[in-house]
Amino acid sequence: MSDYDITAANSVFTITVPGLYNTPITLENYAADRAFETTMRDLAETSMSIDGYLSAGWIPTPVRQTISLAASSESGLVFEAIAAAQDAQRGLYRLGAEIQLPSIGRKYTMVRGLLQAVAVMPSAGRVLEGRSFEILWERVLPAAL
Numbered sequence: 001m002s003d004y005d006i007t008a009a010n011s012v013f014t015i016t017v018p019g020l021y022n023t024p025i026t027l028e029n030y031a032a033d034r035a036f037e038t039t040m041r042d043l044a045e046t047s048m049s050i051d052g053y054l055s056a057g058w059i060p061t062p063v064r065q066t067i068s069l070a071a072s073s074e075s076g077l078v079f080e081a082i083a084a085a086q087d088a089q090r091g092l093y094r095l096g097a098e099i100q101l102p103s104i105g106r107k108y109t110m111v112r113g114l115l116q117a118v119a120v121m122p123s124a125g126r127v128l129e130g131r132s133f134e135i136l137w138e139r140v141l142p143a144a145l
Contacts, residue, residue: 005103006103006104007103008035008101008103010102010103011035011099011100011101011102011103012026012098012099012100012102013026013027013035013036013067013097013098013099013100014026014027014097014098015027015078015095015096015097016095016096016097017082017093017094017095017096018093018094018096019093020081020082020085020093021078021081024098025075025078027067027069027073027075027078028073028074028075029069029070029072029073029074029075030067030068030069030070030073030130031068031069031070031129031130031131031132032070032130033068034066034068035067035068036065036066036067036068036099037065037066038063038064038065038066038140039063039064039065041061041062041063042059042061043058043059043061044056044057044058044059045057045059062136062137062138062139063110063136063137063139063140064116064134064135064136064137065110065113065134065135065136065137066132066133066134067079067132067133067134067135068130068131068132068133069130069131069132069133070130071122071127071128071129071130071131072128073131076131076133079115079118079133080118082095082115083115083118083120086115092114092115093114093115094112094113094114095110095112095113095114095115095135096109096110096111096112096113097109097110097113097135097137098110100145101145102145105144105145106142106143106144106145107142107143107144107145108140108141108142108143109140109141109143110135110137110139110140110141111137111138111139111140111141112137112138112139113135113136113137113138114135114136115133115134115135116134116135116136117132117133117134118131118132118133118134119131119132119133
């Protein structure tokens with residue numbers, strides 16, 4: 001591992017969906033410019049009093065993650081199957097996942113997620129564009145690889 005290596009090309013993203021996909025499935029064939037990303041998490045709720053005192057408290061907040069796959073990615077079928085199963089049962093599946101980032105020696109374990117939004121089909125321009133899928137995670141736990 002090089003001190004200057006920050007490639008995402010060797011990342012490994014596996015997902016499990018108990019009751020639907022009980023063994024981990026590795027996602028492949030990401031969109032060209034962005035594979036996955038998370039939004040920032042709010043860690044505090046604040047209130048400023050009229051006389052200028054800042055009060056704050058810790059609050060639990062979920063982690064929103066967007067996964068972007070190429071239009072040709074077979075992994076899109078995984079998210080289509082989850083959405084279809086949820087529609088059929090009119091209920092939700094809980095997801096789990098792990099992302100390994102060998103270039104920086106880190107892994108992230110995602111816990112109790114929900115598939116919240118899907119692009120139902122690729123957008124079409126000169127070529128088919130990537131599709132995005134959004135998962136809301138209860139928590140993300142970082143660790144060394």
